[in-house]
Amino acid sequence: MAASHRLKPLSRVAVSGGTHGNEMSGIHLVKHWLRDPTELRRSSFTVTPFLGNPRAIEKCVRHVGQDLNRSFTTRLLSSAEAEDEPYEVSRAREINQTYGPKGSAQAFDFMFDLHNTTANMGTCLIVDSEESLLPMHMCHYIQTHHTWSRCPIYLYKLPGEETYAIDSVAKAGLALELGPQPQGVVRASLFAEMRALMACALDFIELFNSGMVFPAFEIEAYKITGRMDYPCYPDEDISAMVHPKLQDKDFLPLSPGDPIFQTFSGEETLYEGNTTIYPAFINEAAYYEKKVAFAMTEKCIFSIPSLQRE
Structure with a gap:
């Protein structure tokens, strides 16, 4: 039997809502948690909710200058501040300093990123690639324990492409993509499902931290x-x-x-x-x-x- 892969326990987890300012489930969920974080509490790690793109949220638009969720490349994060740069570039640097820096030992252990789509994607779990071991195990746990819907896995990174999404500033990450939901609208059913998915994912981290062994498996994903x-x-x-x-x-x-x-x-x-x-x-x-x-x-x-x- 092959040896089990071992990873350090997770101590700091972040959750971004409103990476896109008109995707309302995550925005209202994070605002709720900022008022009352009770349901995020677990014994072995801390969870920090934050609003990804406050200016876009204020205007209820996806972004005010450029897509924040495409702004976490090494080039943009390391570029010098410029007067005429889009707000999202300076916001990306700020998020990188707070929850990263990307690729560093002091980065947060995990980040969730909460999204809605107008497409008929159902409840979709988005990971950069199948090589991301912890997120793939988390997806498998969610698919096994969250029985509301099918939860397909979407692997977003093209070969040779750098990770560019907000959760890439942490050591590992997962995006939840729920739809269909119109932009600027919050639907109670999708809000409830996103909340249940987050509870399930946090339970997985707690079990992982407690020393549970997660066996090998085969899984279907859309690359x-x-x-x-x-x-x-x-x-x-x-x-x-x-x-x-x-x-x-x-x-x-x-x-x-x-x-x-x-x-x-x-x-x-x-x-x-x-x-x-x-x-x-x-x-x-x-x-x-x-x-x-x-x-x-x-x-x-x-x-x-x-x-x-x-």
Whole structure:
């Protein structure tokens, strides 16, 4: 039997709500916890809730200058302060100083990042890659113990890409992505589910810290392979919309020849890839500014080794 992987117990955990200022479940959950942190308390570690992007939250917009959740690259975090830089760049440095620095020994042990999507993703667990051992074990624990919904795992990092999300300033992290929920709206059912997911994840950390051995397992996850852009006119206006047959089909198979777009005059565009893919973030409202219609993923099975604390 292979030796168990050992990691140090976790002592400091952070939770960001409002990394995007119009995704309301996390914003209201963190505001609730800032008023009353009782349900975050566990005996073996501390949990610090914070609001990721206060200026965007105030205006109820995704961001005020640029996407905060793409602002944690080494280049941006190490760049000199500039007068005309977007607010999110200086905010990223501030978060990095408080909860990181990214890649350092003094960084927080774990960070949760709470999101909503307008896409039909259900309750989705987002990890940078399958090599992140602790988050993958946490996902497996959530899938086993949180029985409200299916909880697919989405691996967001492309090969050779640097981690750029807010939770990358901590030693490990997990984003919760719940939808569909319109921007600027809080839905009680998704709020309740996010709260239950967080309780489940914190219970996992408590068990890990107590010395429980988590055995090896195989797990299914959706790994990003690229992004599908909207067709555009020469002036860069989009020239088509997501096809009705693709709409709301997140994490379902899309095969070569299946329709993906419909032009505004009613013509179909078919998927021309060579293999079946599993789209995610289909017709996500926030991705129109990026001209992204959906993320392309492949469904993979990963073998995750056993884990216990040192």
